[in-house]
Amino acid sequence: MTVNDAPNHRPVRIAGVEMGGTKCVCLLGSGPDAIEEVVRIPTTQPAQTLAAIEDVLTNWREDGPGFDAIGVAAFGPLDLDPQSASYGSITTTSKHGWRDTPVAPRLAAKFDVPVGFTTDTIGAALAEGRWGAAVGLRDYVYITVGTGVGAGIVVNGRPALGLSHPELGHLRIPRLTGDDWPGSCPYHGDCVEGLASGSAIEARLGYQGAEVDADHPVWDGVAHALAMMLHAVVLTVMPQRIIMGGSVMLGQRHLYARVTKNCGSVWLATSRRRQLPTDWIAASRRRALAIWPGRSAPSLSRSRRYAREGPERWRFLTLFLIGV
Numbered sequence: 001m002t003v004n005d006a007p008n009h010r011p012v013r014i015a016g017v018e019m020g021g022t023k024c025v026c027l028l029g030s031g032p033d034a035i036e037e038v039v040r041i042p043t044t045q046p047a048q049t050l051a052a053i054e055d056v057l058t059n060w061r062e063d064g065p066g067f068d069a070i071g072v073a074a075f076g077p078l079d080l081d082p083q084s085a086s087y088g089s090i091t092t093t094s095k096h097g098w099r100d101t102p103v104a105p106r107l108a109a110k111f112d113v114p115v116g117f118t119t120d121t122i123g124a125a126l127a128e129g130r131w132g133a134a135v136g137l138r139d140y141v142y143i144t145v146g147t148g149v150g151a152g153i154v155v156n157g158r159p160a161l162g163l164s165h166p167e168l169g170h171l172r173i174p175r176l177t178g179d180d181w182p183g184s185c186p187y188h189g190d191c192v193e194g195l196a197s198g199s200a201i202e203a204r205l206g207y208q209g210a211e212v213d214a215d216h217p218v219w220d221g222v223a224h225a226l227a228m229m230l231h232a233v234v235l236t237v238m239p240q241r242i243i244m245g246g247s248v249m250l251g252q253r254h255l256y257a258r259v260t261k262n263c264g265s266v267w268l269a270t271s272r273r274r275q276l277p278t279d280w281i282a283a284s285r286r287r288a289l290a291i292w293p294g295r296s297a298p299s300l301s302r303s304r305r306y307a308r309e310g311p312e313r314w315r316f317l318t319l320f321l322i323g324v
Ligand SMILES: [Zn+2]
Pocket: 169, 170, 171, 185, 186, 187, 188, 189, 191, 192, 193, 194
């Protein structure tokens, strides 16, 4: 599937950049079946990393087929308020050196095409809605359980964005009876991320969770924390589906059944249904891409001179890449 809204009916070709804590993935393509190039770059310091991304994009523009727009999905927290002077920046991240780093303005100024910008989890959520496990759904939640815990909440087809993007991973939850480990979140200790993320598991055990068998008791606390978070999600969003991905979930598949069992009864009781929908809690579809005809991008164009206006129908398309 490609997007055919570009002039002359050729597919819109977009440069997608997923910025993760350990690596950045740059992609050139017009759909999940039309990926032309993928380049991975280690995430180091901002100046070095952003220069490497720019080199890839410059090469595609000058020696390759070029692109019509750029879509960036980045680790956060991010400033997504188009009226803010720091719109398009990574803000209060604990990742060393990255605090207050402008990303979207820099790329928009250099490449003179529309730039879409959102969080990695919202990008992944939109990807699932466009091409993945949430196709055709209106209200759903994507949750990643990896190095951290994050969520992209889609309501009525749009990502939930209030004053900023939601930070569901930092939800405080009732603890598993008898478990008093203080947790690893530098801000809250035993929030969901502090109990169930890959970094929390590693901090607790002294080695990575990928090496831990499914019957290890550490998973009791992880499954409980995730189930409590999903309990809150069910009662607030009542999603049609919850999609869970990230290295912890995808590496420990037994967690899907455990959290589904814990939360299914909540959904059934509050939704007054007799049975759970098929795949109500579903695994993320990796290698998905999303095109987002976003409404935040026009604001970027209006409020920031660096975003040049393009053809009306496709100027605000953004592309997001997950899991490649
Ligand atoms: Zn926290």
